[in-house]
Amino acid sequence: MELAVHLRDAVALLGRFPALAGADLDVARGEVVLLRGPNGAGKTTLLRVCAGLAAVSSGVAEVLGVDLVRHRSAIRRRVGLLGHATYLYDDLTVTENVDFWARAAGAEVADGRRALDRLEVASRLHDLPVHTLSAGQRRRVSFAAMVARRPELWLLDEPHAGLDASGRDIIDGLVREAASVGATVLFASHELDRADDVADRTVEVVGGTVVTAPQDAPPLDAPSPLAAPPSEGVASDA
């Protein structure tokens, strides 16, 4: 079974702070894996490393057959990342944004519009500048922009955040559909009840490393007040 993501003892530094301190992870193609873990555990960095955006300072890191330590920009085109940012130009309208990102990826404008409809972004919003939209609507538009690019590897950082119930259903549907078509999905989430029935497997990220928790691991209680990271003022990610 060909591996989409293969990490062995991967270390990724944010400044001097080891956001990833030796992570091991194997994800097969077409698998949907949920990343669970407290804030600051390194989930976001793990996703950014898989997207080829964060540098791996030591260890083995191969995504979609590309060695990330040597030339990590090679896989970016084949990866879709959805984070807390919207990745949208505030002053451009919804359609202009989606059209731009679709055509930038070499996809058709029609793909973008279809993705918008899949995300049920009301057509009356299509010609409004993005900054007038609510956070939930913006997240749907950025999700549509990502879907239009048809990435082989979906990296979603708390995709459900800020979405209403119908939005979450749409996203879960899209994730299942993408996995069925052979795409691989890696997503971090705190909504454990909903995420569990979408994900094939759950993996726990703690302290910058991956602990493959058993399927029904007990829910985590709230983390105590957090110790300041040892490095000078580099805030670690969520």
Add this chain to the structure above:
Amino acid sequence: MTVDNPTTGAGRPPGAASEPPTGPPTTGSTATRVLGVITLVGIAALVLLGVFLTPADAELGDTIRILYMHVPTVSTAYLAFVITAIASVMYLWKRTEFWDLFAASSAELGVLFFALTILNGMLWGKITWGVFWRWEPRLTTTAVLMLTYVGYLAVRQIPNDTRTRGTISAVIGIMAVVNIPITHKAVDWWRGLHQEKTIFGTVDPDMKGLQLFTAYLGLTVFLVLFAWLLIHRFRVAWLAERAADVGVDAAIAERRAERAVPSSAGGAS
């Protein structure tokens, strides 16, 4: 010269040998001591010859004594920026920390030598023109070019991870060095082509005997001095990075410790 191992970031395999510190306590080494001695002897000779023994110049009078030190200073500065550009290209290609720190060290020396160049130029100007500053081609070019490299050093002060800082510095290092010939040409045309008494006449051929020897002595002394400074500056930069790294292994160990106790301390955020 041992080239750094190909890992790109500052991380290195944990578990370094921890025997008591036996390495040399300073950035000195036999090589630098030899260079150091040669430099000091050379400077002494240069001062002796340049200031006292050589006759005043037929055309430039005593002001040639400043030139003996002035021309080598500016040549070393330009050499420093060429080295920075080459090291920057190598960094963008090889991505090893060695080239990044090498480029930065050379740039810092370049700015120092440019500052001295301007200082000497103004003093020379005071004698020749009676005024510290004239919009004379060489002085103007030096001032403008120095500002582009002050920008280079300013960027390196901004706290950033080493990869980003390295890449941005390399880009500036390359953009700035290409500006040197262009600015030279522009400023020359700007002040018109008539060759007024400029301070940078190449080591003019009609100099002879002792004057010519002193001029070339100056160049060699400054090159050796530059080499000595560059080696030390590079090692200081290298040690600064390693000193910062010392914390990384502890941080990685501490981070992994969180894993053992997942539900109590939680991740640092």
Add this chain to the structure above:
Amino acid sequence: MSDTAYIATAWIATFGSLGLYSLWLLRRGRKLSRSVPPDERRWL
């Protein structure tokens, strides 16, 4: 200030500042060397 005074200033200022810079470098090197484990010191 006579010409020779300017010439003297030029030489003293140049080698003075180079000397100070070198001392600063050596001092900083010595201080940093102490805080770095021995195998870290890489000489050209």
Add this chain to the structure above:
Amino acid sequence: MRDAVLVMTKDLRLEWRSKVGIGQVLPFSLLVVLLFAFALDPERGVLDRVTSGLFWVVVLFSSVLMIERAFSVEAADGIFDALRLSGLAPAAIYAGKVAALAVQLLAVEAVLAVAVAVFYDTTFRTPVLTVGVALVATVGIAAAGAVYGALAARLRSGTTLLPLLLLPLLAPVLIGATRGFEVALGREAGPGWPWVALLGIFAVVYLTLGALLFRPLLEDA
């Protein structure tokens, strides 16, 4: 090439939507033209001697504002990451940004030229040379500006750093463009084309350099 046009149209549409260039940068440049008039006491005939130099100093300041704006848009909202993932060739993004910047700068320069002609009653005797100098100088400014704009946009104190990095580098452009305009205004004898040639070398050198350097800049700076 198609990607470059895509980026350029996106930038120009962004400008058209937000009107920062026309609404803020252009009025700023006209304001500075007035300020210089206040400072230099038009009666004493100083103004017409410094018109071309003043024009280009104003253009340089306006270009810093415009470049800073053009790239702060990209740095916001994680768009820089999206660009890295987008599959757009870095050189295409660079070319698109430079083209968009040049178009906006030329618009500002056109209005500025009218203002200068009116306020300082200057007449551009040889319009062909004037336009030529302006075109080549603007391409040079945009070419160097786009590289520094991209790297300054993601540094924390990038806005204050951009002028320090860019303006010294643009010294040859300021010299070439000013002297080119002096010839165009008929205030200086001699051929104007050497200055255009100098500006041309600057533009070509920095266009190629920018296209080459944008890849590492985008990749992991």
